[in-house]
Amino acid sequence: MTDNEREKEREGERQETAKLYYNRFSKVYDLLSPKAYYHKARFQAVKELRLTRGKTVLIVPVGTGQSIAYFQDYLENCGTVVGIDISRGMLDKAQKKIVQNKWNNVRLLNRDVARFDHSTVGEVLEINDFQGFDAVLCELGLSIFPEWQNVIDNLVSMLSQAGRIVIMDWYIEQPSLRGSLLKWIGKGEVNRPLWQYLETKVNDFRIDSSFNRGGVFVASGTRAG
Numbered sequence: 001m002t003d004n005e006r007e008k009e010r011e012g013e014r015q016e017t018a019k020l021y022y023n024r025f026s027k028v029y030d031l032l033s034p035k036a037y038y039h040k041a042r043f044q045a046v047k048e049l050r051l052t053r054g055k056t057v058l059i060v061p062v063g064t065g066q067s068i069a070y071f072q073d074y075l076e077n078c079g080t081v082v083g084i085d086i087s088r089g090m091l092d093k094a095q096k097k098i099v100q101n102k103w104n105n106v107r108l109l110n111r112d113v114a115r116f117d118h119s120t121v122g123e124v125l126e127i128n129d130f131q132g133f134d135a136v137l138c139e140l141g142l143s144i145f146p147e148w149q150n151v152i153d154n155l156v157s158m159l160s161q162a163g164r165i166v167i168m169d170w171y172i173e174q175p176s177l178r179g180s181l182l183k184w185i186g187k188g189e190v191n192r193p194l195w196q197y198l199e200t201k202v203n204d205f206r207i208d209s210s211f212n213r214g215g216v217f218v219a220s221g222t223r224a225g
């Protein structure tokens, strides 16, 4: 087995672990991570997407769907919201919110984000000549995804011309009790300089790292070229 094949195998195992973990965690996710906890950051993240009624947007990973309501403030139940997540348990919770709120513009997909890219998106969504998403929100995911740089590349490539991308995530540079706790709960890494990579891929880059006592940032940009 080559190093590449071994790495791919380890990757598959890590994804399987994430799926099983989040299937269990889904039962208590909204209790342990209530909407109010990330309200300011999510509000700002969705505002930075500069949405208007009827746009086509992607939420990765959509989790239990806590951010969908923020999108509907702009989309008004029109356009299309696509939410991707690897965990069926998390998606079931999101689906409950969709039914309760009578949102009929949301489509949930049980997918590994690393296997969802520009070449497959049109086919998966059954849209001929797909022109890309007007906006992509990647929230609390890149600190978990092993291939996070590839995922950023994929997300940017799925944007329409002048489409907007926002990353909302944790960044704690120095080891700390809070950082260790977050790593343990989320099974991710809190010290990845995610926004630095985004900055090299987009125009009009902006960042605000003032959320959750300086631990959470919202970084945004517009598709270049």
Ligand SMILES: C[S@@+](CC[C@H](N)C(=O)[O-])C[C@H]1O[C@@H](n2cnc3c(N)ncnc32)[C@H](O)[C@@H]1O
Residues within 6 Å of the ligand: 015, 018, 019, 022, 060, 061, 062, 063, 064, 065, 066, 084, 085, 086, 087, 090, 111, 112, 113, 114, 139, 140, 141, 144, 145, 186
């Ligand atoms: C910390 S939760 C964040 C959920 C949601 N974005 C939020 O803000 O509440 C991380 C999510 O990433 C999902 N996830 C982990 N690895 C994934 C992958 N490879 N593809 C898609 N989703 C993944 C988990 O199932 C989980 O729902």
